[in-house]
Amino acid sequence: MFIQNTAITIAAEAEISRLILNKSEATLEVGASVSLTVTAVYVTGSTSDVTIKTDWSSNSEIAAVYACTITAKKEGTAVITVTYQGKTVIVNVSVSKKVKALTRDVNDFDLRVGKEQQVDRYLRGWIQRECNEEGSVVCR
Secondary structure, three states, X not given: XXXXXXXXXXXXXXXXXXXXXXXXXXXXXXXXXXXXXXXXXXXXXXXXEOHHHOXXXXXXXXXXXXXXXXXXXXXXXXXXXXXXXXEEEEEEEEEEOOOOEEEEOOOOOOOOOOOOOOEEEEEEOOOOOXXXXXXXXXXX
């Protein structure tokens, strides 16, 4: 019987200096989604897209994450944690209510040079920070 010595070569992955996300924060309406990408920067200076190799997690009912897609579940804020080979980065997620309807109080108006007309628009289901106390937006 003849046994031959066999060498096995195993390539170790290069050491990562940091992870980079294409977005460090996301602002979504309830029901909306956004996909992110993760790039590993190695100590050698080379880079690699590691999005599908990365662990994603959320400790919140505000936003869920599966693979690289964040989905807004309900109004509030959440932090998504992204980890690969011991390096971690976070994504801050802000979720607002979905605007259900935008209506105006004037359907017809006549604007001529030198004249002004104010039209108030009302947001149902969501009041923007830019709105006045009545919840209207003034268009000029």
